[in-house]
Amino acid sequence: MSHSTYNRLWTDAQMKLKSLLAQEIPAQRPRPEKDRVVFFQRLAVLYVRYLQIFRQLEEAYDQVVHPQKRRLIREVLDGIMGRVVELKNEMVEKEFSEYHYMDDVLQDLKLTPEDIEIPIPRYFLSERSVVLRDRRKMLSNILNHMEVVEKPRPVGVRALTLEEAVRNIQVAERARQGRLRAQFMRDIQRQRGAGDQDVGAAAVNTAAIHIQKVWKGYMQRKKTKREREEEMIFLGMAMEPGHTQPGPARVSAQTHEARRRAKQEEYETDYQKSLVAITEKLRELEGPNMRETMKDQIRQWFIECRDATGAFPDYPDEEEGGSAVIFTEKTPQQLMEELAAKNEDANKNPKGKEEKKDKGKKDKGTGGEEEEEAGLKMLPSSFLGDLEVGQKTFTEVWQNRLESTNFNQRHETELIKEEKRKEIEVEIRLQVDELMRQELATWKLAVDKDKGAKAKGGAKKKKGTKSGKKKKKDKDLTADRSIESLYQELVEQGLLKPAEHVKLQDYVGDYSYLGTTLRQTDIEPMPSLSDVRQVVALYAVLPLGSQVVHEKAPLVKAILLAGPAGVGKKMLVHAICQETGANLFDLSPMNLAGKYPGKSGLSMMLHLVFKVARLLQPSVVWIGDAEKMFYKKVPKEDKELDPKRLKKDLPKILKSLKGEDRVLVVGTTQDPFNVDLKSLCKVYNKIILIPRPDYASRYIMWRELIKKNGGEVTAALDLSSLAKISDGYTQGHMVKVVKSILTERRVQQLPKRPLSAAEFVAPLAKIDPVFQDEEEALKNWYAKTPLGKKRAKAASGIEADEEPPTKGGKNALKKGK
Structure with a gap:
């Protein structure tokens, strides 16, 4: 497709975003919604509409070649992804379930289930292709050096069991008997043929007829089969054989897309070079004029303040904005009053805080004059401000911009100059502020006759900052080692492994078409595999792939995948790593057996794993058989593994993970019944139940x-x-x-x-x-988790936020009955 096609796609997405922002940031404060179903419907519609914009912007960002447009699209795309994750989190809090069924919303909006599939942005991997290639090469070199690659085993080394040996003998004996019988039958046929040498014309005709019958029957069946296939294709019930392979048009489109991606790299390199060249040119040509203009304006301000107040002003500090404060649209008198008020507020700050606290307590005690109306409200968003800024930039800069002369979609030089002028102005302003502070001090010395004024009008005494208690930093146990050596050690110990080449789309499964209908009849449906795939994409793939989403969206540090054996839990872990280019660390109890023994060894192992995970983020820490860490009583067969080694230290490390650390702990379990559920839920704040396929x-x-x-x-x-x-x-x-x-x-x-x-x-x-009893046991276990309890209360008509009745209340109810 052409440049104009992707520009129209981008414009259409921005127009849809504009209408959504007008709905989400209304002029008047919306009234709270009291009906939970209506409120969830509103959230679901917003979620679906944001997903549509997400899909359009992802495609546009992948194919637009203009470097400055791509930067704006990227900012809006990250904001849209974060808003989708926020809405998902809000739907979970309002519906008390990790899975949501929106088939009625899709029907109203005339959409298909494919339209709400979470797209995985291709830039997660494409923009880190060089880093990922080098990392894969380093990993393969270490594995080859360790001779981890298994060699093909020689054939025939394995000893046969008695049953296999008997079966082989029987097969050989039957084959021998079959050959003897075939030879015997050939001899009989030869003897019969010798007696029937003189065959008449009638026999020849009969033989010809038999051959014709067989041949005509074969051809007719073949023709009938072909006609049936053509009829099925005509009726639209079968696909043409040629469509199973990509057609010439599709191959041409793929080639064109690859060519556009190559142009992106070329134009980006050219853009970076232009940034440096234009900045140097502006600094050289316009920098001196900017400097002199600023000095003249500041000197003029000194004189105006002197005329208005009778004394030279104090120069604003860098924290207050420096000389940038001077050029606001205010008179010198107003500016001096404002600066004086700021200083007074700073001196009275502790009192102000206490007054605010007291006021807050009074308001809480009296209930306030304006009581907030009860009901459900949208949670505050960390991304709507960014989206609003991106929308404003698009409207002001790109929406009505004429690009008839920029056919190749290279960068705009004027936009670079506008952006760099601001940066150069800030840079020069800092230099000018230093010079003008000295000049102001000289003026004061020259004008002030009283030498005592020198002490008063001199440099202001800076308030000493109170040195608070410094937080004790964790000691770096490997400060003297390089990251390459740590990486190699983890690979050699088997704690860092290559992820299998599977994608999230390989986890196939159909959409749940009756989820809403079943919930309306008070039947809780089991989620489909499509729902599982979407939840994993929202909680794991998008935050790990985007730094902005991980820092601002609701933070998910650990996920537990629970389900029967064979439902694809391990495959999902590998898919998360492949989609985001993440490292895979294996801290399963079976894998840790005999490695880094003792308390000091455990501390060193966790330090190595999470240090490398942070430095080479994104990273996934996989804990297979996660339930073993939380056993109430360790079984005899698992005592040698010491499965509870990480129980105390892992929660501490999870607390130390911040928004900037793209590290995710993923646990998998198929037998979570005999565990300390409270401890498990403290570690894994998201528990995803994976059912058997429908x-x-x-x-x-x-x-x-x-x-x-x-x-x-x-x-x-x-x-x-x-x-x-x-x-x-x-x-x-x-x-x-x-x-x-x-x-x-x-x-x-x-x-x-x-x-x-x-x-x-x-x-x-x-x-x-997987029998029904096992699946019911998993559902009953999940109902005991915090989210499962909230869901059960909501289903029974009790608000999840309400406190459960006391024992006395329960006894009273029983007596009443």
Whole structure:
């Protein structure tokens, strides 16, 4: 697509954002909403509309080549991502659930589930491609040096079991008997053929007819099959074979997109060079004039103040803004009064604080004259101000800008000059302030006749700053070591591992189309895999990928993924690392066994891991079998692992993580029942329950897995029946079954013998599914978590913020009954 296409896409997104900001920042304060359902509906509509803008801006940022436009788009894009995360957090607090169902909103807005899929910005990886490439190279070099790469095992080394040996002998014996029988039958046929040498014309005709019948039947069946396929394509019930591969237009579009990304790098390099050149030129040409103009204006201000007040003024300090305060639209008298008032306020600051406190206490005690109206309100946002600034910049600079002469979309020189003039002016102002302070002091000495005034009018005594108690900094145990050596040690110890090459979109699953309907009938639906994918993208991928989002959005330090074995918890951890280019640290109890023993060893290990994680952020710290850390009583088989080693130190380290540290702790568990739930919830502030896949997700998954492993989905394969009979089986079970069926030999037979659903039944029957009891146990466990309790209270009609009744109240209720 052309430059104008992406410019229109950007403009359209900005217009939508303008209408949203007018709705979110109204002229009058909106009244609180008392109906929780109506309030959530309002949040859901805002969430969906912001997501639409998010998708448009992400595409525009990926393809726009103008360097100055890309900077503004990036600022707005980060703000939109942060606002989406904020709205998600607010929906969780208002609905008391990590999963939300917005099928009614989609229907009202005429959208599809794909329209609310969370897009992963491509700049997360593209702008760090060089760093990631070097890091992968360093990691592979360390692994190769350690000879971690497994060599292929020699064939035939493994000893056979008795059953396998008997089976091999039986196969060989049957093959020998089959060969003997085939030889015997060939001899009989040869003897019969020798007696039937004289064949008549009738026999030849009969043979020809048989051949014709077979051939015509074969051709007719082939023709009928082709006509049926053409009819299905015509009716729109099947796809043309050529569409399975990207067409020429799509290939051309992909090539064009790659060419635009290459132009982005070229134009960015040119832009950086122009910044340096234009700044130096402005400093050289306009700097002296700026300096002299400022000096003249400040001298004029000295004289005006002298005429108005009878004395020269005190020069404003740098903290007050320096000479920038002088050029406000105020008279010298007003400016002097304002500066004097500021000094008085500074002297009376402690008293003012006490008065404010007392006033606050009085207001709280009396309830205030204006009581706030009860109801639900939108939480304050950290991103609406940034979005408003970005919208204003777009309107003032880019919306009506004529770019007919800038066909190639290179940088605008005039915009660079406007921006750099301000920077140079600030730089020169600091230099001028130093000179003019000295000049003012000279003027005062020359004018003041009284020598005693020198002491009064001299330099102001600066108030000594009270030295508060300094916080004790954590001691750096590896201050004398380089980051490369720490990185190498963690790799050699197996604590830092390469992430598997999977993407978040590989975690396939369909949307939940009946979630709202079920909740309206007081039935809590199980989330679909699409919901799980979106939650992981919002809580993990977007904050780790964007520094702005991580610093300003509600901070999530640790996530717990809970679900049965095989639902893809480990895959999601690797997908988070791949989407954001994060390092993967493995602190699972099984992986820590025998490493860094003792209390000092544990301190050193955690110091190494989190120091490298902070310095090479973003980073993911994975804790497999996270429930073992919080066992009430450690089982005998796990005592050697010492799974509770991290229980005391990990919460302390999590407290030390700040908004600027893009480090996320991800725990996975499949058996969280026998744990200290209170301690677990203190560490993991977000608990995501992952269910077994539903029918729609299983249908999609069977199709994708078969295609991925070299199979073909034809009319002979009844995917609907296969998805139905695989109820209770997880993604891991399905992957195992597909790989066992689609061997190399079976893939070669597909043209003659297509796949059928019956082939998958026998391997599935050998695997135990996730029974309903196990899933119910997980749901009951989740209901005991803080968010689960709030959800249960809300479902029973009790507000989650209300305190539970006392024991006496409960007894009174029982007696009343």
